[in-house]
Amino acid sequence: MKVFSSIGELENAVGTHLGHSDWRTVTQHQIDTFAEITGDAQWIHVDTERAARGPYGTTIAHGYLTLSLVSALSWEVYQVEGFRMSVNYGADRLRFPAPVPAGSRVRAGVEIVSVTPGDVGYRVVARITVEVEGGAKPASVVDSVSLLVP
Structure with a gap:
């Protein structure tokens, strides 16, 4: 897991693929x-x-079950320290290109797309790609928007 100790470190990671979560079985x-x-x-x-x-x-x-796994899977890939809270702010560009068969394993890859200061904190857009083990296409791709509050 990548841990960022400041917003500056996170800003420096824009455009970077941070890695993958562990595999998780969808039952x-x-x-x-x-x-x-x-x-x-x-x-x-x-x-x-x-x-x-x-x-x-x-x-x-x-598809929305797969989307609901994004937060937990993302937490396995990266976290930002020094903030009072991090909340889901929304989602952009959501797609479900391939199904997730019952019993299959999925994992999420995370890329930081942007970090933008706002009124209450920082909006972080992370592109989360959920893949099915052995699948040719991702199960979902979403630009997940979080709000980090100092």
Whole structure:
């Protein structure tokens, strides 16, 4: 994990790929729980028998489930010290180019895109690319925007 001890160090990392998180398995239980919480119980996510006959041969994770993993995976790659808090501010340029089959492993790569001072702190844009182990395309790519408050 890369730990930045100042905003200046983070600014110097703009345009730099910081590395990857550990691999994490996305389980059917997680997919089912996400479906229950969000009310998105589409068959491709939760009906294992029907999904086995579907286009992917198995159930797949919701795109937004994959997106929800971004924060935790990113924390494994980098952190910035000396701030009272870091909060999610939003997301730009979100895409889901490939599915995440149940039981597959994913990890996130992180690149710092920009660091911008604002009224309350600093906006940090990090491009997070979630890949599926053995996959040809990323499962998701998002410019995740965080607000660091001194």
